[in-house]
Amino acid sequence: MSEPLHYVSAGELARRVRSRELGAVEVVRAALDRIAAADPRLGAFLHIDAEGAERRAREIDGLLARRDDPGPLAGVPIALKDVLVTRGLPTTAGSRILAGWIPPYDGTVVERLRAAGAVILGKLNLDEFAMGSSNENSAFHPTRNPWDLERVPGGSSGAAAAAVAAGLCAGAFGTDTGGSIRQPASLCGVVGLKPTYGRVSRWGVIAFASSLDQVGPLARTVADAALLFETIAGFDPRDSTSIAEPVPRLGDALRRGASGLTIGRPRELELPGVDPEVTAAVDAALDVLVHLGATVTDVSLPHAKYSLPAYYLVAPAEASSNLARYDGVRYGLRAGPPGQGLHDMYSRTRGAGFGTEVKRRIMLGTFALRSGYYDAYYRKAQQVRALIARDYERAFAEVDLIATPTSPTAAFRLGEKVQDPMSMYLADVFTLGAPLAGLPGISVPCGFTPEGLPVGLQLIAPPLGEATLFRAAAAYERATDHGARRPPESNLGGAP
Numbered sequence: 001m002s003e004p005l006h007y008v009s010a011g012e013l014a015r016r017v018r019s020r021e022l023g024a025v026e027v028v029r030a031a032l033d034r035i036a037a038a039d040p041r042l043g044a045f046l047h048i049d050a051e052g053a054e055r056r057a058r059e060i061d062g063l064l065a066r067r068d069d070p071g072p073l074a075g076v077p078i079a080l081k082d083v084l085v086t087r088g089l090p091t092t093a094g095s096r097i098l099a100g101w102i103p104p105y106d107g108t109v110v111e112r113l114r115a116a117g118a119v120i121l122g123k124l125n126l127d128e129f130a131m132g133s134s135n136e137n138s139a140f141h142p143t144r145n146p147w148d149l150e151r152v153p154g155g156s157s158g159a160a161a162a163a164v165a166a167g168l169c170a171g172a173f174g175t176d177t178g179g180s181i182r183q184p185a186s187l188c189g190v191v192g193l194k195p196t197y198g199r200v201s202r203w204g205v206i207a208f209a210s211s212l213d214q215v216g217p218l219a220r221t222v223a224d225a226a227l228l229f230e231t232i233a234g235f236d237p238r239d240s241t242s243i244a245e246p247v248p249r250l251g252d253a254l255r256r257g258a259s260g261l262t263i264g265r266p267r268e269l270e271l272p273g274v275d276p277e278v279t280a281a282v283d284a285a286l287d288v289l290v291h292l293g294a295t296v297t298d299v300s301l302p303h304a305k306y307s308l309p310a311y312y313l314v315a316p317a318e319a320s321s322n323l324a325r326y327d328g329v330r331y332g333l334r335a336g337p338p339g340q341g342l343h344d345m346y347s348r349t350r351g352a353g354f355g356t357e358v359k360r361r362i363m364l365g366t367f368a369l370r371s372g373y374y375d376a377y378y379r380k381a382q383q384v385r386a387l388i389a390r391d392y393e394r395a396f397a398e399v400d401l402i403a404t405p406t407s408p409t410a411a412f413r414l415g416e417k418v419q420d421p422m423s424m425y426l427a428d429v430f431t432l433g434a435p436l437a438g439l440p441g442i443s444v445p446c447g448f449t450p451e452g453l454p455v456g457l458q459l460i461a462p463p464l465g466e467a468t469l470f471r472a473a474a475a476y477e478r479a480t481d482h483g484a485r486r487p488p489e490s491n492l493g494g495a496p
């Protein structure tokens with residue numbers, strides 16, 4: 001099995017760079033060449049820092065030449081969803097309102113990546129402020145799915161998933177508020193982890209809905225996702241919601257096998273809108289896990305059906321508050337003629353800077369928080385959220401993991417859902433529960449539709465149960481070969 005350098009796993013790249021079999025410069029150049037060849041078709045990057053990446057790679061090779069250890073991700077080319085704040089690199093959140101903003105600092109995740117020897121290639125496209133499921137809400141351009149360029153890569157971390165799937169980077173980091181890591185991972189055939197709420201610092205992450213947002217890795221293998229997660233996770237005093245629990249080393253979990261695990265299948269999530277091809281792939285995946293010694297049983301999540309309305313009240317409410325800071329005073333864009341007063345400047349800036357979906361969410365959120373409506377909408381949604389979390393707690397008294405499809409369908413066509421926000425929101429039905437309840441979830445490739453589009457299996461664990469997710473996902477991955485399939489080269493500038 002000799003794959004081109006741009007498809008070699010992050011773990012293997014770090015091993016070869018650290019043993020000086022391979023120069024970090026060589027690895028980074030291979031990634032930059034791949035980006036130059038394939039990204040014009042995919043549109044994954046908003047900003048490519050070729051110069052910075054090469055400079056960093058030379059530093060890493062220099063450290064190794066002096067027998068210094070650059071860290072566990074030495075020379076690994078990584079790309080970041082453009083909500084992660086990066087010192088000296090433009091950070092846009094996919095929005096025009098942050099035009100021209102160059103952050104003066106690195107967020108915690110970025111700091112930890114740099115300290116581990118990772119090389120940051122650049123910033124990835126997304127739905128504006130992470131609001132969306134297709135990348136079509138980016139203020140700049142859509143990103144395409146490497147498996148079929150007429151289809152969306154999912155969202156909002158769609159470009160992160162596309163970039164990893166197409167070998168533009170060895171791994172990427174996205175954020176997940178209602179599914180934005182897991183759903184695009186599923187639609188692009190890669191592994192995506194949303195950690196437990198509080199596992200990864202949100203310091204230096206542009207906020208969408210603060211009680212839901214989490215940063216997590218997208219990778220081509222389960223072991224890579226574990227390696228990337230280990231690097232960024234753990235307590236951070238700068239984030240008051242950060243959990244002061246040690247992050248387990250995941251090596252054992254990756255080797256342990258699925259034997260003895262009990263996996264619950266929620267009856268309430270057997271929904272009519274799910275594509276039969278998706279159901280078939282997920283059923284087959286559960287059969288594999290049974291074959292590996294796991295037990296599959298029915299569980300009940302009676303309030304799961306309210307996840308969608310609860311999420312689409314809580315998330316816009318928090319967004320309306322978080323996005324109040326973009327007013328033309330502090331960051332980025334300032335619109336309108338001077339001398340017309342502060343309010344005029346605010347409204348012109350926000351009018352020009354935010355896109356349609358962001359405005360829709362600000363209005364929905366402001367409405368739900370209005371005095372007189374607060375109790376009927378926002379408080380009610382929070383109460384429902386508590387019931388949803390309790391359902392999971394009860395289910396986890398009986399099972400180790402919960403399994404569902406990640407997304408009800410494989411990748412849909414560009415333009416197919418843009419005029420119909422409701423149908424776009426419905427695509428989130430399986431992924432909203434975990435963030436509402438603060439739980440970790442992973443999506444692993446589990447098959448392909450007859451058209452050759454990837455399908456993902458979602459596993460959800462109790463709080464801080466990432467090791468169990470990795471245990472089951474790694475065992476499943478070893479027993480199958482879905483994750484080893486690559487998108488057609490003819491879509492990526494190479495020979496068919």
Ligand code: GLN
Nearest residue numbers: 130131132177178179180
């Ligand atoms: N698709 C969901 C939304 O639009 C989730 C987005 C996310 O997780 N950031 O809100």
